[in-house]
Amino acid sequence: MKRVLITGITGQDGAYLSEFLLNKGYEVHGSAHDLSADKLWRLDELGVREKIALRDVDMTDEASVNALVKSVQPDEIYNLASRSFVAASWNAPLPTADVNALGTLRLLQAMRELCPTAKFYQASTSEMYGSGNQQHRQDEDTPLHPKSPYAVSKLFAHWMTINYRESFGLFACCGILFNHESPLRGLDFVTRKISNGVARIHLGLSDHISLGNMDAKRDWGFAGDYVEVMWRMLQQPVAEEFVISTGKTHSVRDFLAFAFREVGIEDWTKYVKSDPKYLRPVELQELSGKNDKAKRVLGWEPRVSFEELVTMMVRRDIERLTPQT
Ligand code: GDD
Numbered sequence: 001m002k003r004v005l006i007t008g009i010t011g012q013d014g015a016y017l018s019e020f021l022l023n024k025g026y027e028v029h030g031s032a033h034d035l036s037a038d039k040l041w042r043l044d045e046l047g048v049r050e051k052i053a054l055r056d057v058d059m060t061d062e063a064s065v066n067a068l069v070k071s072v073q074p075d076e077i078y079n080l081a082s083r084s085f086v087a088a089s090w091n092a093p094l095p096t097a098d099v100n101a102l103g104t105l106r107l108l109q110a111m112r113e114l115c116p117t118a119k120f121y122q123a124s125t126s127e128m129y130g131s132g133n134q135q136h137r138q139d140e141d142t143p144l145h146p147k148s149p150y151a152v153s154k155l156f157a158h159w160m161t162i163n164y165r166e167s168f169g170l171f172a173c174c175g176i177l178f179n180h181e182s183p184l185r186g187l188d189f190v191t192r193k194i195s196n197g198v199a200r201i202h203l204g205l206s207d208h209i210s211l212g213n214m215d216a217k218r219d220w221g222f223a224g225d226y227v228e229v230m231w232r233m234l235q236q237p238v239a240e241e242f243v244i245s246t247g248k249t250h251s252v253r254d255f256l257a258f259a260f261r262e263v264g265i266e267d268w269t270k271y272v273k274s275d276p277k278y279l280r281p282v283e284l285q286e287l288s289g290k291n292d293k294a295k296r297v298l299g300w301e302p303r304v305s306f307e308e309l310v311t312m313m314v315r316r317d318i319e320r321l322t323p324q325t
Pocket of ligand 1: 179193284
């Protein structure tokens with residue numbers, strides 16, 4: 001039985017990846033910096049909490065990262081641990097860099113010393129492309145120009161992963177994932193903020209949603225589709241980078257329109273307020289990924305459409321908020 005280590009296992013991707021790898025027959029070990037009961041809801045919703053070995057590990061602490069790798073001796077490592085909320089990174093650049101950038105380096109170094117034949121997946125991000133308003137879609141060759149402390153920290157981790165591959169021959173690669181969402185998304189992110197807000201309005205629990213830049217456009221896919229590709233990348237003969245995206249872009253307004261339509265509201269504008277506190281110092285106006293390489297080499301295609309994703313999220317939030325009889 002293959003043993004896998006997932007850092008950041010309590011997050012959206014960690015939960016879906018755990019479920020996926022358990023179904024493949026892996027022994028799943030996972031770490032997070034906070035294993036208190038309220039952080040385990042995603043693992044509980046998917047019914048996988050009891051099937052995985054959980055460890056409390058702080059990615060900023062070299063000794064505990066080393067102890068983790070030494071005790072698990074994984075065949076595959078998925079580094080999903082991250083401070084992942086872009087907007088928060090301007091107010092917390094140092095912890096963001098410590099976890100996202102140096103945390104990745106600590107893990108790579110532990111792998112190099114303790115299990116150099118393992119395979120390593122790094123969760124890179126389309127945020128690394130930065131500069132908005134590109135005329136074309138981004139692929140593996142598009143120049144990187146990060147625009148937030150979060151994106152800069154991820155760029156360091158991205159290049160360190162490649163550097164450890166090139167310097168020490170480790171099987172280490174990065175998935176450049178565009179936004180991926182699900183009912184397990186945290187409430188801070190715009191998609192879940194909207195699905196939860198629409199569900200609350202529908203059930204009479206709230207009368208509006210406050211948002212920032214509604215003209216921003218993102219390439220939104222379903223997280224459950226995206227974790228599969230992480231695994232596929234580690235089954236390749238050669239470690240290399242892949243862009244993972246749907247290739248289709250929608251605005252925050254599009255998301256709002258679909259979400260409100262799901263509960264029968266066509267004119268949603270009266271339920272949405274603009275609040276400057278949600279604007280960012282620098283905004284990425286549009287991200288759109290070209291996933292041709294993933295399709296060609298990995299045989300991967302996203303299965304869930306944008307419309308299905310929005311519907312799934314709104315319905316699940318309505319279910320969650322509806323009292324059970
Ligand atoms: N969070 C949030 N809250 N975003 C808002 C709001 C709001 O009230 N109003 C408008 N937006 C806009 C943001 O300005 C941004 O342009 C867009 O909605 C998406 O914001 P998020 O959902 O917070 O995601 P993100 O694109 O910043 O980052 C996500 O995707 C990256 C991959 O491209 C995160 O998952 C990152 O960790 C990930 O790397």
